[in-house]
Each structure stands twice: as C-alpha cells, then as structure tokens.
Amino acid sequence: MFYAVVWGGLAAGALLIGYFLARRGLPKMVTGLIMGIGAGALISAIAYELVPETALDKWGMGVVFALGALTFFFGDWLIDRRGGANRKGISISKESGSGAAIFIGTLLDAIPESIILGMSVALGGVINAAILAAVFISNLPEGAAGTINLKAAGYSQKRIFWMWMTLVISSAACAGLGYFLILNSPGADGKYAQAFAAGAMLTMLTDTMIPEAFEHGGMFTGLFTVMGFLFAAILSIAQ
Numbered sequence: 001m002f003y004a005v006v007w008g009g010l011a012a013g014a015l016l017i018g019y020f021l022a023r024r025g026l027p028k029m030v031t032g033l034i035m036g037i038g039a040g041a042l043i044s045a046i047a048y049e050l051v052p053e054t055a056l057d058k059w060g061m062g063v064v065f066a067l068g069a070l071t072f073f074f075g076d077w078l079i080d081r082r083g084g085a086n087r088k089g090i091s092i093s094k095e096s097g098s099g100a101a102i103f104i105g106t107l108l109d110a111i112p113e114s115i116i117l118g119m120s121v122a123l124g125g126v127i128n129a130a131i132l133a134a135v136f137i138s139n140l141p142e143g144a145a146g147t148i149n150l151k152a153a154g155y156s157q158k159r160i161f162w163m164w165m166t167l168v169i170s171s172a173a174c175a176g177l178g179y180f181l182i183l184n185s186p187g188a189d190g191k192y193a194q195a196f197a198a199g200a201m202l203t204m205l206t207d208t209m210i211p212e213a214f215e216h217g218g219m220f221t222g223l224f225t226v227m228g229f230l231f232a233a234i235l236s237i238a239q
Helices: 002-012 014-023 028-054 059-084 099-124 129-152 157-183 191-238
Strands: none
Touching (some): 002 129, 014 129, 059 099
16 A cells, blocks of 8 residues: 555655746746646546456446546536636636635546556556556646646645645545555456546546647647657556
C-alpha cells in the first residue's frame, strides 16, 4: 500500500508544479497545449489500459461504464451550479467562481484517477506507467488553471498552496484506498472499477479539458493531443 500511496501523491504532485508555473506567469497558449497533451495521454490510457481490461464483454460492464459517466456528469453539474464551472479555465476573471467549488471539482476529477493508480499497483505489483504519466501530465495545467481562478476569487498564494497540498494528500489516500479494495476483495480483478473510472474520466475530458485546451492552445492543440496519445500508447505497449 505504501507504494500505491507514494505513486498517487506523485501523480497529484503535478498540481503543485502547475501552481508554481502559474505564479511565474505561464502563457495561456502553453498551458492550453499542455492540457492538450494531457487529454491525449488520458484518452490513450482509457483506450489501452482501462477499456481493454474491462473487455466490455458483459452487459454489466457497459452499465458500469455508463454509470461512471453519469456520476461524473451530475457531480460536475452540481459543482458548476455552485461556482466551479471554470475551475479548468485559464482566463483570469473576477467572476471565476467559488473557491470551495473549484477545490471540490478538482478533487472530483482526481478521485477516479487516483483509485485506478492504486488498483494497478495491487493487480500488477508495479505502477502502470501509462496511467501514471497521463494523470501527471493532465494535472499540470489543472494546477495552473485552478491557481489562476482561485487567485481571481480572492485566495492568497499561501492558501492556494495548502489547498493543492491537501489535494495531493487526498489523491495519495485515494490511491491507497484503491490498493486496499483490491487487496481485501478475494477474486477481485478491478474490471468494474476500471469501467466506472473510464466513463468518468472520458466525460471529464470532453466536458472540460479538451474544450479549454483548444480555446487557448489554438490550431496546434490537435497535434499536441495526438503526441500525448502516442506517448501514453508507447508506454502501454512497452510495459
């Protein structure tokens, strides 16, 4: 479990890197392109690591996949209504929303990713490099965008830092939870959890991450998204 917690914290630690990059004034276009790379990497991880493992050969898998998508959709909808709609937005605005909603929304994004990371350690004995890389890269622009919006909402730099640190700790704990669930469920192979996470993550990508990437990354975003997909695909095949 120790290694699952460490890897979960490491992947979420990219939020802190995004925080420091935002403080140094990372250009919006660069943030958008990084977001595109992260989106491509996550799509690849879903396609090569999560969905193939679930096989979707039984109707139950399809139901769980859809349930993951619906769970994220309604959770995200509630958070949007409470001021977290622009948590991945890069543009600075005084109406960026509620800091609490931005924080909870980012946590909602991180939970399925972290649990799957922990499960991958329990199932394979080692971390899944493709999922780890995809989560880490996608957290970079999320940390930067969240920092920009929290600052616009009136939060101090110190408070923002500790909010991200809390998210890193929470993500590490979720990775430990994923490991614990597999370890203490005789015969469990994590396929249903993977199907659920895949649906949630794919909904998150198309709802928030990809539109924001294209808005600020411009015409090159598609190419960078393909690069992210290819990078994660190579990691999937090589491991």
